[in-house]
Amino acid sequence: MNDGHSLVETPELAALHRRLAEYSLGGHWQSREKNPELVAHVWPWSVIYSCLMESGDVVKLGGIDDAAKRRTVQLVNPSLTNKKATSRTLQMSIQLVKAGERAECHRHTAAALRFVVEADGTAYTNVEGEQMLMEPGDLVLTPNWTWHDHFNPGDKNVVWLDVLDIHLSNHLDAVFQENYGEGPAQPIVKSDGYCKQRLSAIRPRVKNASNAALPYTYKWRDTLRALQDIDGAGGNDPHDGVLLEYVHPLTGGPTMPTIGCWVQWLRPGETTKPHRHTSSTIYHVVEGEGITTVSPKKTAGKELGWRSRDCFFVPSWNWHQFQNTSKKDPAIIFSVTDRPVLESLGLFREEA
């Protein structure tokens, strides 16, 4: 491999470079701009939340001059401030819908999901006509190009994490967005739980099931029970504790083609073994406290200390390991990853 630096720029080579540039060509030996290295980072919930509440006072939902008309505080990787992005592929933001507010109906090619943080169960996301009620810990999918709107008829705030594959779709020049033409909300034609019933293990026959994501809700009570049961049965992964994937209800494959959702349970005092893989992960601590040690090299890592509701990011191919610093309580962490993209393209690799 020629890295270009060893080439002495003779007058002839300089002339060739000028000529190449003139015709919008380049030599393989010439250097090029590298992607900035992404950094591990923690966003404390106390800071996210206070900024979000402040945004509730100063940013009126209906007044946002943007097709999306959403009030969110976005997590920005310190290496991607120019793109305002959490990772190269995914965006995690925290959305606030105050009592009586509605986030209007639209659809977009970016796939999205919501993980509920604060709610009393009255607010809902309407996905393709289904009223999906939102309780803390619920995961609600709004697959790409599905109509969705949010409404909070209660008297308290509703707060959730929004995750979109927007940077990936943007990179692929495949971003389309459309506002619903018949008013701020689509009609509710299916009651809460419809998708789960139609897509559960006993269901009407589905013809031609594909890996395309489906509107779907994973209720926290089911997630928590699964974590507790599998922990009780000793289903522990050395690198992640009890690690569960939110699978596609028909194929058993990843949650969505572009975003995988996972939840893990670290036992009191547990420290996992380090590993690394080519996929980047954004974490949200559901409950508990601990430290994730992250390092691009196997030596001295950066310690990300976290507590309930904090969010943190581990870049691709960085060694990482988890420690639950509580001696009496488990730690539960929800995460989203671009791993399905890497796996489907044959680019996933892992080292323990």
Ligand SMILES: [Fe+2]
């Ligand atoms: Fe949206």
